[in-house]
Amino acid sequence: MQTQTVKMVITGPFNSGKTQFVGAISEIDVVATERKISSEAERVKDQTTVAMDFGRITVDDDLVLYLFGTPGQRRFDFMWEILAEGMLGFVVLVDSARPETFREARQILETFRAYAPTPYVVAANKQDMEDAWALDDLRIALKLEEGVKMLPCVAKEKETVKNVLLELLYSILEEMEEE
Protein backbone atom coordinates (compact mmCIF):
# COMPACT_ATOMS: atom_id res chain seq x y z
CA MET A 1 0.00 0.00 0.00
CA GLN A 2 1.19 3.45 -0.84
CA THR A 3 2.17 5.77 1.97
CA GLN A 4 -0.20 8.64 2.42
CA THR A 5 1.30 12.02 3.21
CA VAL A 6 -0.42 15.04 4.73
CA LYS A 7 1.01 18.42 5.54
CA MET A 8 0.69 21.29 7.95
CA VAL A 9 2.26 24.69 7.54
CA ILE A 10 4.03 26.59 10.30
CA THR A 11 4.13 30.28 9.57
CA GLY A 12 4.84 33.53 11.39
CA PRO A 13 7.14 36.54 11.28
CA PHE A 14 10.88 36.40 11.04
CA ASN A 15 12.51 35.07 14.21
CA SER A 16 9.22 33.91 15.74
CA GLY A 17 10.59 30.38 16.19
CA LYS A 18 9.41 28.42 13.17
CA THR A 19 12.65 26.51 12.65
CA GLN A 20 12.81 25.76 16.36
CA PHE A 21 9.18 24.61 16.39
CA VAL A 22 9.53 22.22 13.48
CA GLY A 23 12.85 20.98 14.81
CA ALA A 24 11.39 20.22 18.24
CA ILE A 25 8.98 17.63 16.93
CA SER A 26 10.45 16.38 13.67
CA GLU A 27 12.08 12.97 13.67
CA ILE A 28 14.56 14.10 11.05
CA ASP A 29 16.88 17.04 11.31
CA VAL A 30 15.14 20.07 9.98
CA VAL A 31 16.27 20.61 6.46
CA ALA A 32 16.57 24.33 6.44
CA THR A 33 18.96 26.28 4.34
CA GLU A 34 20.33 28.98 6.53
CA ARG A 35 22.18 31.87 5.03
CA LYS A 36 23.82 34.92 6.45
CA ILE A 37 21.62 37.93 6.16
CA SER A 38 22.55 41.48 5.58
CA SER A 39 19.43 43.53 6.19
CA GLU A 40 20.01 45.84 9.12
CA ALA A 41 16.45 45.53 10.37
CA GLU A 42 16.61 41.80 10.59
CA ARG A 43 19.98 41.40 12.19
CA VAL A 44 18.24 40.12 15.30
CA LYS A 45 19.85 36.83 14.58
CA ASP A 46 22.53 36.41 12.04
CA GLN A 47 21.02 33.62 10.02
CA THR A 48 17.68 33.20 8.40
CA THR A 49 15.85 30.49 6.56
CA VAL A 50 16.01 31.10 2.86
CA ALA A 51 14.68 27.79 1.70
CA MET A 52 12.22 26.33 4.14
CA ASP A 53 12.02 24.21 7.21
CA PHE A 54 10.93 20.73 6.52
CA GLY A 55 10.05 18.24 9.22
CA ARG A 56 8.66 14.73 9.17
CA ILE A 57 6.54 12.78 11.59
CA THR A 58 5.91 9.14 10.74
CA VAL A 59 2.64 7.91 12.16
CA ASP A 60 3.01 4.39 10.77
CA ASP A 61 3.91 2.56 7.59
CA ASP A 62 1.26 4.22 5.53
CA LEU A 63 0.82 7.68 7.04
CA VAL A 64 3.39 10.48 7.21
CA LEU A 65 2.85 14.05 8.36
CA TYR A 66 5.08 16.76 6.94
CA LEU A 67 5.60 20.09 8.61
CA PHE A 68 6.64 23.01 6.46
CA GLY A 69 7.95 26.23 7.92
CA THR A 70 7.44 29.20 5.63
CA PRO A 71 10.59 30.81 4.37
CA GLY A 72 11.54 34.04 6.06
CA GLN A 73 11.57 37.63 5.02
CA ARG A 74 9.61 37.80 1.83
CA ARG A 75 6.05 37.64 2.95
CA PHE A 76 4.39 37.37 -0.37
CA ASP A 77 6.66 34.84 -1.76
CA PHE A 78 5.11 32.71 -4.45
CA MET A 79 6.19 29.74 -2.36
CA TRP A 80 3.56 30.53 0.20
CA GLU A 81 0.70 29.82 -2.09
CA ILE A 82 2.24 26.56 -3.18
CA LEU A 83 2.83 25.58 0.42
CA ALA A 84 -0.73 26.41 1.36
CA GLU A 85 -2.20 24.16 -1.24
CA GLY A 86 -3.67 20.99 0.17
CA MET A 87 -2.58 21.62 3.74
CA LEU A 88 -4.59 20.14 6.58
CA GLY A 89 -4.25 23.30 8.61
CA PHE A 90 -1.71 25.89 9.70
CA VAL A 91 -0.09 27.35 12.79
CA VAL A 92 0.77 31.04 13.11
CA LEU A 93 3.70 31.53 15.46
CA VAL A 94 4.09 34.81 17.26
CA ASP A 95 7.07 35.94 19.31
CA SER A 96 5.18 36.93 22.47
CA ALA A 97 8.00 39.17 23.60
CA ARG A 98 8.28 41.31 20.48
CA PRO A 99 5.21 43.52 20.05
CA GLU A 100 6.79 45.19 17.06
CA THR A 101 6.13 41.98 15.12
CA PHE A 102 2.44 41.58 16.06
CA ARG A 103 1.20 43.61 13.16
CA GLU A 104 3.12 41.49 10.72
CA ALA A 105 1.88 38.30 12.38
CA ARG A 106 -1.66 39.50 11.84
CA GLN A 107 -0.93 40.23 8.18
CA ILE A 108 0.58 36.82 7.70
CA LEU A 109 -2.45 35.19 9.29
CA GLU A 110 -4.72 37.15 6.97
CA THR A 111 -2.70 36.20 3.92
CA PHE A 112 -2.72 32.50 4.69
CA ARG A 113 -6.38 32.54 5.54
CA ALA A 114 -7.07 34.00 2.13
CA TYR A 115 -5.06 31.26 0.44
CA ALA A 116 -6.87 28.33 1.94
CA PRO A 117 -10.04 27.79 3.95
CA THR A 118 -8.45 25.43 6.46
CA PRO A 119 -8.53 25.59 10.26
CA TYR A 120 -5.63 27.29 12.02
CA VAL A 121 -4.38 28.07 15.50
CA VAL A 122 -2.15 30.83 16.83
CA ALA A 123 0.79 29.83 19.02
CA ALA A 124 2.08 32.46 21.44
CA ASN A 125 5.70 31.43 21.35
CA LYS A 126 8.57 32.24 23.71
CA GLN A 127 6.25 32.25 26.69
CA ASP A 128 9.30 31.38 28.78
CA MET A 129 10.70 34.85 28.25
CA GLU A 130 10.37 37.35 31.00
CA ASP A 131 8.77 40.07 28.92
CA ALA A 132 6.42 37.77 27.05
CA TRP A 133 2.94 39.22 26.69
CA ALA A 134 0.09 37.42 28.42
CA LEU A 135 -2.22 35.45 26.16
CA ASP A 136 -5.24 37.67 26.79
CA ASP A 137 -3.30 40.79 25.86
CA LEU A 138 -1.92 39.11 22.78
CA ARG A 139 -5.43 38.21 21.62
CA ILE A 140 -6.36 41.86 21.65
CA ALA A 141 -3.13 43.04 20.09
CA LEU A 142 -3.50 40.55 17.27
CA LYS A 143 -7.19 41.34 16.84
CA LEU A 144 -8.05 37.67 17.01
CA GLU A 145 -11.68 36.85 16.57
CA GLU A 146 -13.47 34.91 19.22
CA GLY A 147 -13.24 31.22 18.59
CA VAL A 148 -9.74 31.34 17.16
CA LYS A 149 -7.55 29.17 19.37
CA MET A 150 -4.50 30.77 20.88
CA LEU A 151 -2.08 28.51 22.69
CA PRO A 152 0.94 29.10 24.89
CA CYS A 153 4.13 27.75 23.40
CA VAL A 154 7.81 27.38 24.07
CA ALA A 155 9.18 26.02 20.82
CA LYS A 156 12.23 24.67 22.63
CA GLU A 157 9.96 22.33 24.57
CA LYS A 158 8.53 19.45 22.60
CA GLU A 159 5.56 19.09 24.92
CA THR A 160 4.12 22.52 24.10
CA VAL A 161 4.76 22.05 20.39
CA LYS A 162 2.92 18.75 20.55
CA ASN A 163 0.03 20.45 22.30
CA VAL A 164 -0.24 23.15 19.62
CA LEU A 165 -0.41 20.53 16.87
CA LEU A 166 -2.93 18.49 18.83
CA GLU A 167 -5.19 21.51 19.27
CA LEU A 168 -4.99 22.17 15.55
CA LEU A 169 -5.99 18.56 14.88
CA TYR A 170 -8.92 18.89 17.30
CA SER A 171 -10.04 21.98 15.41
CA ILE A 172 -9.90 20.10 12.13
CA LEU A 173 -11.98 17.32 13.60
CA GLU A 174 -14.46 19.76 15.15
CA GLU A 175 -14.88 21.48 11.87
CA MET A 176 -15.78 18.28 10.10
CA GLU A 177 -18.30 17.44 12.79
CA GLU A 178 -19.91 20.87 12.41
CA GLU A 179 -21.08 20.15 8.91
Added chain:
Amino acid sequence: MRGNLKDFSPTQILNLVSLAKKTGMLAIDRKDVKANLAFKEGKLVFVAVGDADGTLASVLQRSGRITKEQAAALAKRAQQTGDKQLGLLLIQKGYVSQAEIIQSIKKHALAAVNQFAAWKEGLFSFEPGQQPGDERITVPLDLENIIVQIARVQKLDEQLEEEIPSLDIHLKFTERPQVKMKELQLNKDEWRVINFIKPENTIRMIAKSCNMSDKQIRRVVGSLREAGLVELVQIRKREKLSDEEKSKKVALVSRLINHFQSMPAD
Protein backbone atom coordinates in the same frame (compact mmCIF):
# COMPACT_ATOMS: atom_id res chain seq x y z
CA MET B 1 10.41 66.29 -20.32
CA ARG B 2 7.73 63.86 -21.38
CA GLY B 3 6.72 60.34 -20.55
CA ASN B 4 4.07 58.12 -19.06
CA LEU B 5 3.03 58.02 -15.41
CA LYS B 6 3.37 54.25 -15.67
CA ASP B 7 7.13 54.68 -15.74
CA PHE B 8 7.52 57.86 -13.77
CA SER B 9 4.96 58.25 -11.00
CA PRO B 10 3.20 61.48 -9.99
CA THR B 11 5.14 61.58 -6.72
CA GLN B 12 8.41 61.18 -8.57
CA ILE B 13 7.51 64.08 -10.86
CA LEU B 14 6.49 66.31 -7.95
CA ASN B 15 9.71 65.44 -6.17
CA LEU B 16 11.76 66.31 -9.20
CA VAL B 17 10.01 69.62 -9.76
CA SER B 18 10.41 70.50 -6.11
CA LEU B 19 14.07 69.52 -5.80
CA ALA B 20 15.12 71.16 -9.06
CA LYS B 21 12.95 74.20 -8.24
CA LYS B 22 11.47 74.10 -11.69
CA THR B 23 9.23 76.67 -13.29
CA GLY B 24 6.81 75.53 -15.94
CA MET B 25 3.60 73.74 -16.77
CA LEU B 26 2.99 70.02 -16.41
CA ALA B 27 0.24 68.72 -18.67
CA ILE B 28 -1.22 65.24 -18.25
CA ASP B 29 -3.41 63.69 -20.85
CA ARG B 30 -5.49 60.68 -20.03
CA LYS B 31 -8.29 59.29 -22.10
CA ASP B 32 -10.93 60.35 -19.61
CA VAL B 33 -9.50 63.50 -18.08
CA LYS B 34 -6.81 66.12 -18.54
CA ALA B 35 -4.82 67.95 -15.91
CA ASN B 36 -2.53 70.96 -15.79
CA LEU B 37 -0.21 71.85 -12.95
CA ALA B 38 1.80 75.04 -12.95
CA PHE B 39 4.95 75.44 -10.88
CA LYS B 40 7.03 78.45 -10.05
CA GLU B 41 10.48 77.90 -8.60
CA GLY B 42 9.46 74.49 -7.32
CA LYS B 43 6.18 75.62 -5.80
CA LEU B 44 2.75 74.63 -7.01
CA VAL B 45 0.96 77.77 -8.14
CA PHE B 46 -2.01 76.51 -10.09
CA VAL B 47 -3.74 73.23 -10.76
CA ALA B 48 -6.65 72.14 -12.88
CA VAL B 49 -7.89 68.57 -12.99
CA GLY B 50 -10.86 67.81 -15.20
CA ASP B 51 -13.91 69.83 -14.17
CA ALA B 52 -12.05 71.22 -11.20
CA ASP B 53 -10.50 73.76 -13.56
CA GLY B 54 -9.13 76.03 -10.87
CA THR B 55 -11.07 79.09 -11.97
CA LEU B 56 -12.34 81.32 -9.19
CA ALA B 57 -15.98 80.52 -9.92
CA SER B 58 -15.41 76.78 -9.79
CA VAL B 59 -13.20 76.97 -6.72
CA LEU B 60 -15.77 79.02 -4.77
CA GLN B 61 -18.57 76.75 -5.82
CA ARG B 62 -16.68 73.62 -4.80
CA SER B 63 -15.94 75.02 -1.39
CA GLY B 64 -19.66 75.71 -0.96
CA ARG B 65 -19.39 79.48 -0.86
CA ILE B 66 -21.60 80.10 -3.87
CA THR B 67 -24.32 78.16 -5.68
CA LYS B 68 -24.06 76.55 -9.07
CA GLU B 69 -26.15 79.31 -10.62
CA GLN B 70 -24.01 82.03 -9.09
CA ALA B 71 -20.91 80.22 -10.29
CA ALA B 72 -22.25 80.11 -13.83
CA ALA B 73 -22.93 83.84 -13.78
CA LEU B 74 -19.50 84.60 -12.32
CA ALA B 75 -17.77 82.38 -14.86
CA LYS B 76 -19.38 84.39 -17.65
CA ARG B 77 -18.26 87.60 -16.07
CA ALA B 78 -14.73 86.29 -15.57
CA GLN B 79 -14.41 85.73 -19.30
CA GLN B 80 -14.28 89.50 -19.70
CA THR B 81 -12.60 90.61 -16.49
CA GLY B 82 -10.33 87.69 -15.59
CA ASP B 83 -10.23 86.03 -12.17
CA LYS B 84 -8.13 88.67 -10.46
CA GLN B 85 -10.51 91.48 -11.29
CA LEU B 86 -13.47 89.31 -10.41
CA GLY B 87 -11.96 88.45 -7.05
CA LEU B 88 -11.37 92.08 -6.27
CA LEU B 89 -14.94 92.88 -7.15
CA LEU B 90 -16.30 90.14 -4.90
CA ILE B 91 -14.18 91.31 -1.99
CA GLN B 92 -15.20 94.94 -2.48
CA LYS B 93 -18.85 94.00 -2.54
CA GLY B 94 -18.37 91.99 0.63
CA TYR B 95 -19.36 88.60 -0.79
CA VAL B 96 -16.15 86.91 0.29
CA SER B 97 -12.99 87.91 2.09
CA GLN B 98 -9.53 87.65 0.63
CA ALA B 99 -8.69 85.00 3.21
CA GLU B 100 -11.68 82.94 2.13
CA ILE B 101 -10.61 83.10 -1.50
CA ILE B 102 -7.08 81.97 -0.65
CA GLN B 103 -8.42 79.23 1.62
CA SER B 104 -10.73 77.95 -1.11
CA ILE B 105 -7.96 77.94 -3.70
CA LYS B 106 -5.61 76.07 -1.36
CA LYS B 107 -8.26 73.52 -0.61
CA HIS B 108 -8.93 73.03 -4.29
CA ALA B 109 -5.21 72.70 -5.08
CA LEU B 110 -4.65 70.09 -2.38
CA ALA B 111 -7.64 68.02 -3.44
CA ALA B 112 -6.63 68.24 -7.10
CA VAL B 113 -2.99 67.35 -6.55
CA ASN B 114 -4.06 64.42 -4.37
CA GLN B 115 -6.28 63.22 -7.17
CA PHE B 116 -3.41 63.50 -9.63
CA ALA B 117 -1.07 61.68 -7.24
CA ALA B 118 -3.21 58.56 -7.42
CA TRP B 119 -2.95 58.27 -11.20
CA LYS B 120 -1.15 55.20 -12.36
CA GLU B 121 -0.89 56.11 -16.01
CA GLY B 122 -1.29 58.93 -18.49
CA LEU B 123 0.97 60.83 -20.84
CA PHE B 124 2.67 63.81 -19.33
CA SER B 125 4.80 66.60 -20.64
CA PHE B 126 6.52 69.46 -18.89
CA GLU B 127 6.82 72.80 -20.66
CA PRO B 128 9.58 74.83 -18.97
CA GLY B 129 8.81 78.48 -18.32
CA GLN B 130 5.13 78.27 -19.16
CA GLN B 131 2.80 79.82 -16.58
CA PRO B 132 -0.96 80.27 -16.21
CA GLY B 133 -2.39 83.44 -17.72
CA ASP B 134 -1.98 86.74 -15.90
CA GLU B 135 -5.66 86.91 -15.09
CA ARG B 136 -5.41 83.81 -12.85
CA ILE B 137 -5.12 84.02 -9.08
CA THR B 138 -2.13 81.94 -8.06
CA VAL B 139 -1.40 80.76 -4.53
CA PRO B 140 2.06 79.22 -4.15
CA LEU B 141 2.07 75.98 -2.17
CA ASP B 142 5.12 74.18 -0.83
CA LEU B 143 5.41 70.79 -2.47
CA GLU B 144 7.46 69.15 0.28
CA ASN B 145 4.55 68.96 2.69
CA ILE B 146 2.19 67.80 0.00
CA ILE B 147 4.55 65.03 -1.06
CA VAL B 148 4.97 63.83 2.50
CA GLN B 149 1.21 63.71 2.92
CA ILE B 150 0.71 61.84 -0.31
CA ALA B 151 3.40 59.34 0.64
CA ARG B 152 1.74 58.84 3.99
CA VAL B 153 -1.61 58.04 2.43
CA GLN B 154 0.00 55.75 -0.11
CA LYS B 155 1.91 53.97 2.64
CA LEU B 156 -1.34 53.51 4.52
CA ASP B 157 -2.95 52.02 1.45
CA GLU B 158 -0.10 49.57 1.11
CA GLN B 159 -0.47 48.53 4.73
CA LEU B 160 -4.18 48.07 4.28
CA GLU B 161 -3.56 45.88 1.30
CA GLU B 162 -1.45 43.65 3.49
CA GLU B 163 -3.95 43.65 6.31
CA ILE B 164 -6.87 42.93 4.05
CA PRO B 165 -5.25 40.97 1.22
CA SER B 166 -8.47 39.45 0.01
CA LEU B 167 -11.78 41.23 -0.49
CA ASP B 168 -13.56 37.90 -0.79
CA ILE B 169 -13.93 37.72 2.93
CA HIS B 170 -16.97 38.49 5.05
CA LEU B 171 -17.48 41.20 7.64
CA LYS B 172 -19.34 41.06 10.87
CA PHE B 173 -19.92 43.29 13.85
CA THR B 174 -17.80 42.44 16.85
CA GLU B 175 -19.67 40.74 19.66
CA ARG B 176 -18.66 43.25 22.28
CA PRO B 177 -17.61 46.38 20.50
CA GLN B 178 -15.23 48.49 22.52
CA VAL B 179 -17.08 51.56 21.38
CA LYS B 180 -20.76 52.28 21.24
CA MET B 181 -22.12 52.94 17.81
CA LYS B 182 -24.04 56.02 18.86
CA GLU B 183 -21.04 57.74 20.31
CA LEU B 184 -19.04 57.11 17.22
CA GLN B 185 -18.47 59.82 14.68
CA LEU B 186 -18.82 57.93 11.46
CA ASN B 187 -18.51 59.54 8.09
CA LYS B 188 -20.86 58.98 5.19
CA ASP B 189 -18.79 56.20 3.60
CA GLU B 190 -18.54 54.35 6.87
CA TRP B 191 -22.28 54.49 7.40
CA ARG B 192 -22.89 53.24 3.89
CA VAL B 193 -20.63 50.27 4.43
CA ILE B 194 -22.19 49.52 7.80
CA ASN B 195 -25.57 49.32 6.13
CA PHE B 196 -24.38 46.47 3.98
CA ILE B 197 -22.76 44.34 6.65
CA LYS B 198 -24.55 41.05 6.60
CA PRO B 199 -23.22 37.55 7.10
CA GLU B 200 -23.71 36.69 3.44
CA ASN B 201 -21.94 39.77 2.03
CA THR B 202 -18.24 39.76 1.23
CA ILE B 203 -16.20 42.96 1.32
CA ARG B 204 -16.14 42.88 -2.45
CA MET B 205 -19.92 42.70 -2.61
CA ILE B 206 -20.23 45.60 -0.18
CA ALA B 207 -17.83 47.66 -2.27
CA LYS B 208 -19.93 47.01 -5.33
CA SER B 209 -23.15 47.99 -3.58
CA CYS B 210 -21.55 51.21 -2.32
CA ASN B 211 -19.87 51.87 -5.63
CA MET B 212 -16.44 52.02 -4.05
CA SER B 213 -13.04 51.16 -5.44
CA ASP B 214 -10.87 48.48 -3.80
CA LYS B 215 -8.78 51.20 -2.24
CA GLN B 216 -11.77 53.07 -0.84
CA ILE B 217 -13.39 50.02 0.69
CA ARG B 218 -10.10 48.95 2.26
CA ARG B 219 -9.77 52.35 3.90
CA VAL B 220 -13.29 52.21 5.30
CA VAL B 221 -13.05 48.62 6.50
CA GLY B 222 -9.61 49.38 7.92
CA SER B 223 -10.91 52.24 10.04
CA LEU B 224 -14.04 50.39 11.16
CA ARG B 225 -11.82 47.55 12.22
CA GLU B 226 -9.36 49.85 13.93
CA ALA B 227 -12.30 51.24 15.93
CA GLY B 228 -13.15 47.71 17.02
CA LEU B 229 -16.53 47.76 15.32
CA VAL B 230 -16.14 45.01 12.80
CA GLU B 231 -14.07 41.94 12.27
CA LEU B 232 -13.20 39.90 9.24
CA VAL B 233 -14.68 36.47 9.10
CA GLN B 234 -13.69 33.70 6.88
CA ILE B 235 -16.70 31.79 5.76
CA ARG B 236 -15.12 28.58 4.78
CA LYS B 237 -15.84 27.52 1.29
CA ARG B 238 -15.06 24.06 2.49
CA GLU B 239 -14.27 21.38 0.03
CA LYS B 240 -17.45 19.41 -0.38
CA LEU B 241 -16.52 15.97 0.79
CA SER B 242 -18.56 12.91 0.08
CA ASP B 243 -19.53 10.83 3.11
CA GLU B 244 -16.85 8.36 2.24
CA GLU B 245 -14.13 10.99 1.85
CA LYS B 246 -15.26 12.58 5.05
CA SER B 247 -15.03 9.45 7.14
CA LYS B 248 -11.63 8.80 5.61
CA LYS B 249 -10.45 12.23 6.65
CA VAL B 250 -11.89 11.84 10.14
CA ALA B 251 -10.06 8.53 10.47
CA LEU B 252 -6.84 10.09 9.27
CA VAL B 253 -7.02 13.03 11.65
CA SER B 254 -7.91 10.67 14.50
CA ARG B 255 -4.83 8.61 13.75
CA LEU B 256 -2.67 11.71 13.89
CA ILE B 257 -4.26 12.68 17.20
CA ASN B 258 -3.63 9.24 18.65
CA HIS B 259 -0.07 9.39 17.49
CA PHE B 260 0.59 12.72 19.17
CA GLN B 261 -1.21 11.71 22.33
CA SER B 262 0.91 8.63 22.72
CA MET B 263 4.14 10.34 21.76
CA PRO B 264 6.59 10.06 24.66
CA ALA B 265 7.70 13.27 26.30
CA ASP B 266 11.40 13.91 25.99
